[in-house]
Amino acid sequence: xRQVMGAFVLHGWIQxxxxxxxxxxxxxxxxxxxxxxxxxxxRLGIEVFPKSIYGLAQIPWRVVPxxxxxxxxxxxxxxxxxxxxxxxxxxxxxxxAALRKE
Numbered sequence: 001x002r003q004v005m006g007a008f009v010l011h012g013w014i015q016x017x018x019x020x021x022x023x024x025x026x027x028x029x030x031x032x033x034x035x036x037x038x039x040x041x042x043r044l045g046i047e048v049f050p051k052s053i054y055g056l057a058q059i060p061w062r063v064v065p066x067x068x069x070x071x072x073x074x075x076x077x078x079x080x081x082x083x084x085x086x087x088x089x090x091x092x093x094x095x096x097a098a099l100r101k102e
Contacts, residue, residue, distance in 0.1 A: 004087070004090050004091045005084075005088065005090070005091040006087075007087075008083060009080065009083050009084060009087050011083070012079055012080065012082065012083025012086075012087070013076075013079065015079070016075065016076055016079030016080070017076070019075075019079075020072050020075050024068060031061050031063065034059055034061060
């Protein structure tokens with residue numbers, strides 16, 4: 001039924017929105033602390049981008065809001081499509097038969 005499909009897709013959207021927000025937040029946090037993280041790794045003996053090879057004093061980065069939005073929209077579209085298959089399967093199931101399997 002449409003209600004079952006809607007419930008599955010809605011649940012998928014909620015998980016997707018939470019994951020997208022957490023992912024963007026974590027990425028921005030890491031980017032804003034990138035030099036500190038690189039310095040920490042260097043103290044541990046791990047060179048992320050060796051200056052002798054790359055010739056960089058620091059790792060270049062910038063946040064382009066349009067690109068962040070494009071990625072977020074793409075993720076939400078993918079999650080919507082990905083949640084439709086289990087929603088479609090659940091909508092086709094006989095509720096009594098599904099409960100018997102549990």
